[in-house]
Amino acid sequence: MARPREFDPDTALERAMQLFWSKGFEATSLDDLCDATGLSRSSLYAAFGDKRTLLLQSLERYEARIDSFVGGSLDRPVPIREAMDAFIDDLIDRIVAGPGRRGCFLGNCAAEFARSDREAVAKVRHGLERIEATFAAAFERAQARGEIAADADTIALARFFLAAIQGLRLVGKANPDRRALEDVKRVMLTCLDR
Amino acid sequence: MARPREFDPDTALERAMQLFWSKGFEATSLDDLCDATGLSRSSLYAAFGDKRTLLLQSLERYEARIDSFVGGSLDRPVPIREAMDAFIDDLIDRIVAGPGRRGCFLGNCAAEFARSDREAVAKVRHGLERIEATFAAAFERAQARGEIAADADTIALARFFLAAIQGLRLVGKANPDRRALEDVKRVMLTCLDR
DNA sequence: TTGGTTCTGTACTTTATGGTACAGAATCAG
DNA sequence: CTGATTCTGTACCATAAAGTACAGAACCAA
Numbered sequence: 001m002a003r004p005r006e007f008d009p010d011t012a013l014e015r016a017m018q019l020f021w022s023k024g025f026e027a028t029s030l031d032d033l034c035d036a037t038g039l040s041r042s043s044l045y046a047a048f049g050d051k052r053t054l055l056l057q058s059l060e061r062y063e064a065r066i067d068s069f070v071g072g073s074l075d076r077p078v079p080i081r082e083a084m085d086a087f088i089d090d091l092i093d094r095i096v097a098g099p100g101r102r103g104c105f106l107g108n109c110a111a112e113f114a115r116s117d118r119e120a121v122a123k124v125r126h127g128l129e130r131i132e133a134t135f136a137a138a139f140e141r142a143q144a145r146g147e148i149a150a151d152a153d154t155i156a157l158a159r160f161f162l163a164a165i166q167g168l169r170l171v172g173k174a175n176p177d178r179r180a181l182e183d184v185k186r187v188m189l190t191c192l193d194r
Numbered sequence: 195m196a197r198p199r200e201f202d203p204d205t206a207l208e209r210a211m212q213l214f215w216s217k218g219f220e221a222t223s224l225d226d227l228c229d230a231t232g233l234s235r236s237s238l239y240a241a242f243g244d245k246r247t248l249l250l251q252s253l254e255r256y257e258a259r260i261d262s263f264v265g266g267s268l269d270r271p272v273p274i275r276e277a278m279d280a281f282i283d284d285l286i287d288r289i290v291a292g293p294g295r296r297g298c299f300l301g302n303c304a305a306e307f308a309r310s311d312r313e314a315v316a317k318v319r320h321g322l323e324r325i326e327a328t329f330a331a332a333f334e335r336a337q338a339r340g341e342i343a344a345d346a347d348t349i350a351l352a353r354f355f356l357a358a359i360q361g362l363r364l365v366g367k368a369n370p371d372r373r374a375l376e377d378v379k380r381v382m383l384t385c386l387d388r
Numbered sequence: 389t390t391g392g393t394t395c396t397g398t399a400c401t402t403t404a405t406g407g408t409a410c411a412g413a414a415t416c417a418g
Numbered sequence: 419c420t421g422a423t424t425c426t427g428t429a430c431c432a433t434a435a436a437g438t439a440c441a442g443a444a445c446c447a448a
Contacts, residue, residue, distance in 0.1 A: 002414080002415055002416060002417095002422075002423035002424040002425075004414085004415070004416090004424085004425080005424090005425070006414090006425075006426075022309065023309065023310075024220075024306065026220040026221060027220060027310065029404080029405065029406085030405075030406060030407080031404090031405090039426090040425095040426055040427050040428085041406090041407080041408090041426095041427085041428095042408090042409095042425080042426060042427070042428095043425070043426060043427090045407075045408085046424090046425075046426090050406075050407075051406070051407090101308055101309070102308065102309065103305065103308065106368075107305070107364055108305055110364055110365070110367045110368040111297065111301070111302055111305035111306070111364060111367065112218065112305070112306070114295060114296065114297065114367035114368070115216065115217065115295070115296065116217075116221065121367070121368055124368045125368045125369045128365060128368055128369060129369070153377070155377065156377035156378075156380060156381055157381060159374050159377040159378050159381075160358075160377065160378045160381035160382065162361075162365060163358065163361035163362050163364070163365045163378045164354075164357065164358045164361050164378075164382075165361065166360075166361040166364050166365055167356075167357035167358050167359065167360040167361025167362070167364065168357050168361070170301055170304055170305060170357070170360050170361065170364060171304070171322060171356060171357045171360055173304045173305065173308035173315070174300075174304040174308070174315055174318040174319045174322055175319045175322060175323070180353050183347070183349065183350035183353040183354065184350075184353050184354045184357045184358075186350060187350055187351060187353075187354035187385050188354065188358075190385060190388070191381050191384060191385065194384070196392075196393035196394040196395075196444080196445055196446060196447095198394085198395080198444085198445070198446090199394090199395070200395075200396075200444090223434080223435065223436085224435075224436060224437080225434090225435085233396090234395095234396055234397050234398085235396095235397085235398095235436090235437080235438090236395075236396055236397070236398095236438090236439095237395070237396060237397090239437075239438085240394090240395075240396090244436080244437075245436070245437090389448100390447100390448090391446105391447095391448090392445105392446095392447090392448105393444105393445085393446085393447105394443105394444085394445080394446100395442105395443080395444075395445090396441105396442090396443075396444090397440105397441095397442090397443095398439100398440090398441090398442105399438100399439085399440090399441105400437105400438080400439075400440100401436105401437085401438075401439095402435100402436090402437090402438100403434105403435080403436090403437105404433100404434090404435075404436100405432100405433080405434075405435085406431105406432095406433090406434105407430105407431085407432090407433105408429105408430080408431075408432100409428105409429085409430075409431095410427105410428090410429090410430100411426105411427095411428090411429105412425105412426090412427090412428105413424105413425080413426075413427095414423100414424085414425075414426090415422105415423085415424080415425090416421105416422095416423090416424100417420100417421095417422090417423105418419100418420090418421095418422105
């Protein structure tokens with residue numbers, strides 16, 4: 001062992017992820033990344049490999065975070081409908097206020113890489129499936145509590161909410177209008193009443 | 195008047211649009227555009243202005259086309275639920291088969307330009323609102339026919355389907371799995387039964 | 389035919405990009 | 419203290435990009 005690192009890789013990755021999330025992969029230059037992380041090119045490359053590898057690591061980081069965020073939001077001692085309502089309301093608040101306007105990092109990467117990077121898309125799919133499973137688990141618990149019809153298909157519901165929320169966030173980018181987004185939310189939530 | 199054009203601007207724009215739709219704006223180079231259209235740089239610039247202007251024109255072209263496609267799909271002599279089912283099934287078919295995997299051009303641009311190009315986003319919003327209106331009109335007609343509950347909010351329904359379909363197409367990019375997408379469709383359609 | 393005008397293709401310029409080389413600074417083991 | 423080793427910053431390289439200049443081809447009017 002010799003000279004130790006002068007930076008914290010964890011915070012550097014966090015900053016890189018935030019930047020990729022906000023600007024997308026192509027639109028983020030290495031200079032941008034160096035500015036945001038405070039690292040020089042050499043340190044960046046030594047620590048994380050090239051730009052694309054850094055993106056893949058950012059995706060993994062995001063996946064873990066978003067999944068635990070979703071899980072935490074839905075695993076509260078309130079009816080599932082109430083929890084979902086609050087969860088989506090929170091998303092809408094952030095879209096309208098601005099910071100949520102950058103969408104979901106997974107969704108952004110799905111849009112950007114669908115045709116060009118199979119490995120990145122595989123990571124995105126993995127992340128989406130994980131969120132889907134988290135939704136499904138919450139719906140199953142709610143079903144056991146009698147809050148969702150016993151014959152409801154919780155997997156289908158999970159897939160639906162996954163897609164609908166991606167759509168909400170995407171549409172919100174172009175039209176961050178609270179009323180419109182709340183209309184979407186209201187109809188979405190009726191799918192739990194059955 | 196002097197030397198006439200050797201190309202058809204309409205087909206050139208069509209090809210440019212297809213390319214932007216498939217690859218996105220940043221990832222499409224001028225060389226790509228010249229290859230696809232068969233034009234030289236000079237002709238491209240003289241006819242359409244710079245790359246960004248060409249994208250904006252592509253957006254307008256797409257908007258008109260997608261709106262008339264949606265309108266045509268929903269304005270058939272069948273119950274609205276059946277028409278929506280067929281419409282979404284068609285989307286799913288294309289996603290699974292491949293060509294639909296590039297998503298909706300409006301959605302792609304929403305994702306790519308949300309933060310970087312207000313004018314492009316305004317065009318996207320305009321297009322989305324137009325589709326929303328087309329959905330709403332179809333739902334109102336269906337409501338008048340008694341196929342949708344008289345107290346249903348057709349605007350909210352339109353906004354919901356707009357977002358949900360964007361979500362379906364986005365998720366389909368990362369995971370073009372027919373069963374999963376049909377699950378999403380099935381739950382979506384229940385929102386018309388009320 | 390001819391002259392003015394518009395179109396087309398090539399070659400170029402400028403700028404920005406991702407990635408690398410390398411010299412020197414900082415550290416720890418012995 | 420010393421020297422091997424790892425880290426950091428600067429300078430650099432090659433490439434690709436968007437956009438432009440310009441010469442010459444194609445056309446129409448007279």
